[in-house]
Each structure stands twice: as C-alpha cells, then as structure tokens.
Amino acid sequence: xxxxxxxxATAALLAGAVxxxxxxxxxAPAPILHNDNTTGNAGDWYHGATPPNVDYxxxxxxxxxxxxxxxxxxxxxxxSGFYDAAYNAGFRTAFVQLKDADGGxxxxxxxxxxxxxxxxxxxxxxxxxxxxxxxxxxxxIDTNAALIHYGAASSVNVVHQVAxxxxxxxxxxxxxxxxxxxxxxxxxxxxxxxxxxQTSYMANFRAQSDGSSANGLTRTYMxxxxxxxxxxxxxxxxHPFLPDxxxxxxxxxxxxxxxxxxxxxxxxxxxxxxxGNMVLGAKTWKYVQPKLTTASFAAVAPGTTAGKADLLIPExxxxxxxxxxxxxxxxxxxxxxxxxxxxxxxxxxxxxxMTAQEGTTVxxxxxxxxxxxxxxxxxxxxxxxxxxxxxxxxxxxxxxKGEWKVLLEGEQDGYFLAAHLEGGVKANxxxxxxxxxxxxxxxxxxxxxxxxxxxxxxxxxKLVRAxxxxxxxxxxxxxxxxxxxxxxxxxxxxxTEPGVYNLSFDVIGVNEKGEEFTRSVNYNFAVTDxxxxx
Numbered sequence: 282x283x284x285x286x287x288x289x290a291t292a293a294l295l296a297g298a299v300x301x302x303x304x305x306x307x308x309a310p311a312p313i314l315h316n317d318n319t320t321g322n323a324g325d326w327y328h329g330a331t332p333p334n335v336d337y338x339x340x341x342x343x344x345x346x347x348x349x350x351x352x353x354x355x356x357x358x359x360x361s362g363f364y365d366a367a368y369n370a371g372f373r374t375a376f377v378q379l380k381d382a383d384g385g386x387x388x389x390x391x392x393x394x395x396x397x398x399x400x401x402x403x404x405x406x407x408x409x410x411x412x413x414x415x416x417x418x419x420x421x422i423d424t425n426a427a428l429i430h431y432g433a434a435s436s437v438n439v440v441h442q443v444a445x446x447x448x449x450x451x452x453x454x455x456x457x458x459x460x461x462x463x464x465x466x467x468x469x470x471x472x473x474x475x476x477x478x479q480t481s482y483m484a485n486f487r488a489q490s491d492g493s494s495a496n497g498l499t500r501t502y503m504x505x506x507x508x509x510x511x512x513x514x515x516x517x518x519x520h521p522f523l524p525d526x527x528x529x530x531x532x533x534x535x536x537x538x539x540x541x542x543x544x545x546x547x548x549x550x551x552x553x554x555x556x557g558n559m560v561l562g563a564k565t566w567k568y569v570q571p572k573l574t575t576a577s578f579a580a581v582a583p584g585t586t587a588g589k590a591d592l593l594i595p596e597x598x599x600x601x602x603x604x605x606x607x608x609x610x611x612x613x614x615x616x617x618x619x620x621x622x623x624x625x626x627x628x629x630x631x632x633x634x635m636t637a638q639e640g641t642t643v644x645x646x647x648x649x650x651x652x653x654x655x656x657x658x659x660x661x662x663x664x665x666x667x668x669x670x671x672x673x674x675x676x677x678x679x680x681x682k683g684e685w686k687v688l689l690e691g692e693q694d695g696y697f698l699a700a701h702l703e704g705g706v707k708a709n710x711x712x713x714x715x716x717x718x719x720x721x722x723x724x725x726x727x728x729x730x731x732x733x734x735x736x737x738x739x740x741x742x743k744l745v746r747a748x749x750x751x752x753x754x755x756x757x758x759x760x761x762x763x764x765x766x767x768x769x770x771x772x773x774x775x776x777t778e779p780g781v782y783n784l785s786f787d788v789i790g791v792n793e794k795g796e797e798f799t800r801s802v803n804y805n806f807a808v809t810d811x812x813x814x815x
Contacts, residue, residue: 306562308360309368312352312376315402322382326399327352328406329364329374336371340413340438342573343375343403345396347418348474351382354417354560363415363569366562370570375403375412379423386419386474389486393426397433404436413439413573417560418531419474421445422483425490425501425539434495441502441545441569444559446531447538449483452522452667454805455697459743459785460610464697467637468669479781481807484715485815491540502545502572504565505536508553513658515668516555518633521606521701530556545572604708608785608801609687609698613641617689621700622789624798625682628703632677634687634696635670641691643673648683667697682796706730706790708800716807721775726804727768730790734767736797743785744773761786779810 312327344355344363355363355376367374377399380387387395403412414437416424421442428434453475455461462471476482490496506528509516516529526533537544546568548554558564607621613636623630634643634655645653655673689696709729717724728735744756762770769788776782784804791797809815 306360306365306369308358309356309365312356312364312374315406317402318378322351322378323380323387324395324398325378325382326402327356327376327378328403329368329376331373332368332371334369334371335373339370339372339574340411341373341375341403341407341409342367343377343400343412343414345377345414345416345420345424346379346381347416347420348478349381349386350417350420352376352378355415361561361563363560363562363566366566366570370566372573373407375399375406379420381419381474385472387423388473388477389422389426390430391473392423394431396423396427397431400427400433400436411436411438413437413441415441415443415569415573416445417443418445418556419478421447421539422477422486426486428499429490429493429495434498437499439500439502439573441504441572442536442539442542443504443565443569444506444528444531444536444556445503445539446478446483446535447503447542448487448535449480450478450531450535451480451524451805452519452530453478454480454783454803455522455608457745457781457805458608458610458783458803459745460608460801460803461697462610462745464610464635464637464667464670464695467695468667476781479805479807481715481805482781482815485807485809485813487540488716489813496541501539501542502569503537503539503542504545504559504568505531505533505547506554506556506559507533507548508555508558510555510557513656513672513674514555515672516557518658518672518674519667521631521699524603528554528556528559545569602710602804604710604800604802605702605705606801607698607700607702607787607799608803610696613638613689613691613694613696615690615692617696618686619689619698620684620686621698622684622797622799623680623682623702624705624792624796625794627680627705629676629678630680630703631701632675632687632698633701634673634675634689634698635667636673636689636691636694636696637670638691638694639671641671641689641694641696643696644688645675645677646686646688648681648685651681653677670697706733706792706798706800708788708802710802710804712804712806714806716809717775718813719777719779719808719810721808724771724773724775724784724806726771726784726802728771728788728800728802729766729768730788730800733790733792733798735763735769735788736767736791744782745785746776746778746780746782756782759784759786761788776808779808779815781805781807781815
C-alpha cells in the first residue's frame with residue numbers, strides 16, 4: 282500500500298505530529314507485589330490500590346503483558362497508563378508477570394499455565410468467582426491458552442485483546458528465514474516466544490484451540506492499530522513486512538483473527554496508533570472500558586463444533602500470499618557486496634539494511650555508479666522484533682533500472698537487507714497448505730509475477746528448520762524450475778520431523794519491456810505429529 286512508502290517529506294511531517302503521551306488521569310499509587318517466585322519474576326503478580334471511588338459492581342481486571350515485556354506495560358509514571366485509567370474509573374486491578382518478564386520470552390505453553398494459576402490467586406485475593414482480562418499483543422495468545430488448555434475459561438467473563446497477533450506475525454517468520462537468522466541470532470531475539478508467533482505455528486495453535494467448547498465460556502473482544510511511532514522508528518520500518526494495514530508489529534487481519542472474537546475498535550477514531558501506543562490509557566481506554574463494565578454475561582456459543590482441543594488436526598487448504606519485497610542477508614566479517622535488480626518506472630524504493638553493530642558501514646550504489654549514504658537509526662525502545670538492530674535507511678524516488686549494489690564493512694556482524702517497492706510487479710505465492718500433517722508427501726510452492734514471466738529461480742531455494750531455542754538448521758538447497766506459463770515451481774519432499782520451516786528464494790522476472798527484476802519469497806509452513814502438535 283502506498284502509505285507504507287510515503288515520500289520523505291510527507292513522512293517527516295507525520296513524524297512531527299506524533300506527540301508524547303499526555304497524562305489523562307490522576308496517577309495511581311504503586312501496585313503491591315506478591316513475590317510468589319523468589320528466584321525470578323515469572324509467576325509473580327501485583328494487586329492495584331483500591332480506588333477511593335471503587336465500584337464493587339465492576340469486575341476485577343487482570344492485565345496481561347505482551348512479548349518481551351512485563352507489568353510495566355500497564356503501570357506508567359506519567360498518568361498515561363491503563364492502570365491509572367482503571368484506577369480513576371473505580372476498577373480493582375491486578376497485573377501478572379510471565380516468562381517474558383525474566384528476559385527473553387515464553388510461548389503459550391509456558392505462559393498459559395502460569396497465567397491460569399495467577400487467575401486463581403487474583404480471584405481469591407479479591408473474593409470473586411470470576412474476573413475480566415485486558416491483554417496486550419502476545420498476552421492475548423497466552424490468555425487464550427490459559428482459558429482453553431489450562432482450565433481457566435470458567436474463571437474469566439471477558440477478555441479484551443489489544444493488538445493481539447491471533448494469526449501470528451510475518452515478522453516472526455522472517456526471524457527464522459535463511460536471509461535473516463544471522464541478525465536475529467546476533468540480537469538475541471530468537472526464543473520460544475518469537476518461534477511461537479510464526480504464522481504457521483499460530484495456524485496450528487488455532488486448530489488446536491478453536492474447536493473447544495471452552496470458547497463459549499468467555500467473550501473475547503479484539504482491537505487493532507494501523508500506525509507507527511514516526512519516520513525511521515522500529516514500527517515504521519516494520520510496515521512493509523506486514524500485509525495491508527498494521528501497527529508496526531501485527532497486521533490488521535491477524536489482530537482481528539480470533540474466530541470467536543468480537544470486533545471492538547480500530548485505532549482511536551482520530552489517529553493511527555502504533556503497537557505500543559495501543560496500550561496508552563490516554564489514547565484507548567475509553568474504547569476498552571465499556572466492554573469491561575459488566576460483571577457477567579450470557580455464554581456465547583462457539584462458531585465451530587466443539588471437540589477435544591488437543592487432538593484437532595488442522596484443515597489442509599490452499600494458501601495464497603503476495604510479495605513485493607527483495608530480501609538479502611548474511612554474515613559481515615570484513616567487506617561484503619550484495620546486489621538486486623530493479624525495473625524502470627518504480628515510484629520509489631525504500632531500502633532498510635539492518636545490522637547488529639552500529640559501527641558497520643553501509644553504502645548503496647546505483648547502476649550508474651551514484652553513491653548513497655544512509656540515515657542511521659540505532660536500537661529503539663518502542664518495540665518490534667528488530668528494535669535492537671541498527672537500521673541503515675535509504676529512500677530513493679524514481680530509482681534507476683538495473684543492478685543496485687549494497688556495500689558493507691564490519692566485523693563479527695550480520696545484516697538483513699529489505700527493499701520495499703512503490704509500484705512494480707507483485708509476486709503471487711501459492712502453496713498446497715500452511716500446516717501439513719506428518720503423512721503429507723510434498724510441499725508445493727508456485728510463484729507467478731503479475732503481467733510478467735519468471736525466467737530464473739536464482740541460486741536455488743533454501744529450506745531451513747527453525748527451533749524453539751533460537752537455532753536455524755539448514756536442510757537443503759531446493760531447485761526451482763520454470764514452467765511454460767512463466768511461473769516458478771518448487772516441489773520438495775515434506776519434512777518428516779514436526780516443526781516450523783521456512784523456504785526462501787529469489788525469482789528473476791522479465792517484464793513486457795524486457796527488463797529483468799528481482800522478487801524474494803519467504804514461505805513459512807509447519808509439519809505436525811499424528812496428534813496435530815509441533
């Protein structure tokens with residue numbers, strides 16, 4: 282979408298309009314710690330101060346953190362947090378600490394039982410039979426697991442998700458791709474939590490969870506953002522990795538992708554909000570609060586047939602995705618040169634070369650030899666998978682056709698180059714399925730180019746297997762063939778070991794003018810065992 286590639290001047294104006302959070306509520310007293318884990322934070326929880334205007338007809342609200350976060354998501358010193366908002370509105374509150382609060386992150390199978398246990402403690406502390414939950418980002422997935430797989434559904438009336446990746450995030454896919462794993466490993470951001478947010482992993486989680494009758498015990502509300510934190514911020518640079526509208530971490534389709542969920546709100550009616558700004562009480566509490574005021578509600582029947590949640594096998598179905606990206610990556614030890622092909626009449630190109638070391642130098646060279654130096658942005662605090670990276674950013678209007686080169690120099694580093702195009706040809710990626718059972722024979726991926734033909738599958742496809750502990754295992758190079766219709770075809774024997782896999786490759790196309798250009802494909806899929814588990 283063109284908004285993702287706004288010209289520099291327009292984006293700068295938008296960035297200037299991003300204001301610091303403003304206190305909208307009187308600051309609440311610090312919450313009280315229940316130090317139930319003396320060796321760490323996971324399993325600890327806090328109860329909020331009792332408001333002077335407490336309303337005992339309102340339910341207790343438990344706030345659940347997101348990826349690589351802690352209870353500080355909700356508790357802020359400037360009066361802009363959800364805790365301040367809830368306190369001022371007369372709600373009794375509590376806050377959980379999950380595995381992510383100890384550094385790194387836990388998946389839903391680690392955080393789910395921790396949360397289910399804390400839910401019971403919060404109920405006992407306040408003397409109530411049920412509570413409500415507000416969950417940010419991956420906290421919504423951990424909540425889903427606690428309710429469906431760890432018996433907490435009967436203790437929770439309402440869950441309000443704030444920017445939850447119900448169908449995963451394409452950024453998590455990239456963390457384990459053959460182009461990008463170098464950088465993810467160096468930044469220490471490949472862990473169980475990121476692994477579980479890959480789109481195929483989440484497709485399998487949905488299959489294990491969505492048929493459970495426990496879905497009818499709790500009402501789930503969903504919300505989504507579509508903004509960022511300003512030009513060259515981590516959430517701004519993440520837009521092109523995500524399809525359609527997004528908040529810099531989660532695509533809109535994923536945020537509203539819970540099949541039993543009820544849509545609540547998008548942004549806040551006056552501005553587009555980033556993933557982090559979605560949890561500023563000053564910006565979004567007014568939309569969340571009305572969904573929390575009822576202490577109980579009539580059960581909502583799930584939209585699918587109830588079944589044994591942990592034995593459901595995902596439905597095998599055709600997958601269709603689009604790609605207009607060019608991706609590169611690898612190690613940097615000394616001087617490195619990489620390249621990609623562009624066609625004519627592109628409106629612009631944004632090139633983001635991410636490195637782990639700020640001192641690594643990066644330069645872009647056009648086909649005619651013109652040299653470009655980047656705008657450099659070091660690690661940023663506002664969130665996203667690659668927020669710790671140094672971003673070397675180039676924005677070029679009406680780029681020359683031909684071969685562009687990127688020159689890097691550094692030591693003990695890695696890089697991930699992503700070129701995002703304004704205009705030009707999109708690659709249509711089709712595959713037989715996103716989640717395969719162990720008995721599947723092949724993985725078939727077809728890539729077509731709109732109005733153009735593929736002439737070469739460059740350098741072979743790379744099939745890699747991601748592991749939960751942050752390792753990427755290279756399995757094979759896969760030959761790409763081109764059929765008579767000008768489509769690239771990749772067919773591989775389906776892996777027999779359960780897990781999540783990425784198939785990464787380039788295609789070289791030729792348009793009606795005879796110009797060659799490059800498009801990159803990263804296809805994420807999963808293989809389950811006989812019980813539908815990874």
